[in-house]
Amino acid sequence: MPTETQSLRKLGFLTIGLFDGDDPRPGHESTLRVLELGEQLGFDSAWVRHRHLQYGISSPVAVLAAATQRTSRIELGTAVIPLGWENPLRLAEDLATVDVLSGGRLNPGVSVSPPMHYDDVRGALYPDTGDQEDFGYDRVSRLLSLVRGERASTFSGVEGIETFSDRVQPHSPGLASRVWYGGASTRSAVWAGQAGMNYLTSSVVRAEEGSTDFEKIQLSHVRAFREHHPDGAQARVSQGLVVIPTDSATAEQRAKYEDYAAKRLPRTKTPQGPGGLLFSRDYVGTSAEIASQLYQHAAFREIDEVAFALPFTFEHEDYVQILTDLATRLGPELGWKPAS
Template identity: 35%
Template sequence: MPLPDRRLDLGFLTFVPDHGGPGGPAAALRDGLRLVQHAEGLGYDSAWVRVRHHEPFLSSPMTFFAAASQVTDRIHLGTGVIPMRYEDPVRLAEDAATVDLLSGGRLELGLSNGIPPLAASLDVIHGASPRGFAGEAQHRLEVLRAAIAGQPLARAAAQYMDVPAGGELVVTPHAAGLSDRLWYGAGSERTAVRAGEQGFDLQVSTLNTEETGEAFDVVQARQIRSYRKAFAGAGHEGRRRARASIGRIVLPFLDARDEQVHHDFVEGYRAGMTDDGRPTGDSPFPVRYSPILSGDPDSIVERLLADAALPETDGLVIVLPAEGDVTAHERVLTIVAERVAPHLGWTAA
C-alpha cells in the first residue's frame, strides 16, 4: 500500500519495567532514562511510557519526565496513556505544565478514560462516583483541559494569598501550547470519533475494543478516518492540524541471539490469542490484539507497508515488550532506526 508523501514520525513506547533485578526500582527507572537517551541519539521523535498503577511498571510519569527532560534536549516525551478516572485533574495539570516548561515544550499528554473492568477494584481505593465510570472520567478530562488551557476553575470565596475575594483561581504555572498537545487513546470507532469532536490528537495502539470481524489494521484505518472527519466537522482544523499515531509491536532479528532473547515473550503473547488476535480465554469486553511483527527487518518492512492503518497516520510508535532488559530494548530501537523505519518514510531527527 503506498504511503503518503510525508515524513513519518517515529516513537517508541516502554513500560519502564521493574523486574526485581539488582538495584531494584531505582535501577529500573535509571534504565528507563537510559532508553530515552538512546532513542534520542538514534533520532527518534518521541518517547512514550505506559502508565500502570499497582503493577511493577511506571506509575508516576510526570516525575519520570521531569528527570528525562534534564538529560535530553530534543525528543518529545509522551504518556500512552493516563487513565483519567483515577487522576486528580488539577494536580495533573500542575505537574504536566511544570514538566512542559522544564522540557522546553516537549510534553505530549496522552489520556484515556481507563479500563472499566478494573473499576470495581480501584473504586475501593479512589472512591466510587455517581457519574459512573465513563461519566466521571470524562468529567475529570474536561477539568484537566480547562486547567491546562488556563481557564478559571473557580472564584476565591475570600482573600487567598495574592488572590482577592472573588478573584479567579487558575492553575499555575501555565504552559502555553500544551493544550495543543493532548492525545486520546481510542480503542473503538466511537471513542475515536469522540476524540475528534473534542479536538484531541489520536493514539491507536495494540488493542481494539470492538469486534467487527475485520482485520485489526483495517478496523484501525477506519477509526482514524472517522476521527479525522469528526475533527474537521467540529471545526478544529481552523485552529490546528489533527495528528494520529499507531502503535505496533516490532521485534527485528538479525541473528539467532535476537530471536532467543524475545522467544518467551513472543510465544507467551501468541499463546494467549488466535491467529487473528482474538483472546483464547474469557474477556470482559470485545477485544482484538495486534500481531507481533518479528523476524528479519525486510519482512517487517513488507508487513508494515501492507498495514492498512499506516498510510492514515502521522507517526509510528514501536511498542516494546513489558519483558526484557534495557540492552535488549536498545537493540530493538537501533535495528528499527537503521533497517526498518527509513523504508517507511522516516528520517532521523
C-alpha cells in the first residue's frame, strides 16, 4: 500500500513494440533495446503487449525468448496473451521453454474472450472448430494445469528409439506461480482470485452497477480479487496506468506528451463501446506532481507493485527519457529502490 510513509516495492513498465509493416526489424530491435535499458536502470520487470494482425508485437513469447539472451536479471512478462488465439498445450510448451531460457524470470499474463473481429478471422484461425471453441475461463484452467505439469497425454515411455513424456516438456517448476490474469471486471477478479493466480489491472475497467468512477471500480476489483484468493491481502496485484514523467524531457517532448494525453482525455468521461469500458486518464508531469497524484489514487494505495504503460506512438528517444525518469525520479519519489 504505497503512501508517503510506505514504499512501492516493485517497479515495472509495459511496451507495445510498434513497428513499420514494410520494415519490421527496427521496431522489434527497438523493443529489445528498451527491455535492455530497463534492466540497466534497475526496473524489476518489463512487459510486452500482444497485438494480432496489427503493427505491434504479435508473438511476445518469441520476443521475450530473444530478451532472455540480452538480459540476466529483470523479470519478463506478457500483458496480456489473449488465449482465444492460442492452443493451451502449445502455449504451455512455449512458456516453459522461455522460462527455462530466462532462468525462471517469465511472468505470463493471459486473458480470455473471443478473438477481436472473430467473424473476420475465424476462417483462418479455427476453420473447422470455430463454433465449438471455448473462450471462457476453462481455457485458462487448461493452461494452468499443463504449466503445473499435470498429464497432457495418456502415453509415456519408450517407443523405438524415442522417449515420450505424459506432461509438457520442458517442465519449469515455479512457472505456474508466476502466471497472471489480466482482468477488467469484478467477475474476472473473483475468478482469478479463486484460481490462485496473480492479477493485472490496467488503465481500462468495465463500468459496473452504474458507476463511472474509475478509481472506485478498480479498487473494488483489487479487493474482490484478494477476498477470494488463498493468500488474501498478500495476493499479488500489479497496476498498469499510463504514466509519463517530464523531469528531463525537452520542451518539444513535454508538448507532445501533453497533447497526447489531452487527445485521449475525452474517452475517460463516459463508458466506451458495447463493453462499457472506462479508461483512466494519463498521468503527465514532473515526478513530484505524479507521485502526489498517485498517492491520492484509491486503487494505487492498495498495491505495492506497478507496470506503468508506455504510450503507443512515441519515438525510441522518448521511451529512453521516460524510462530514465521513471527509474531515477518517479520511482524514488514513491520510495522504490532500483534492483542491483
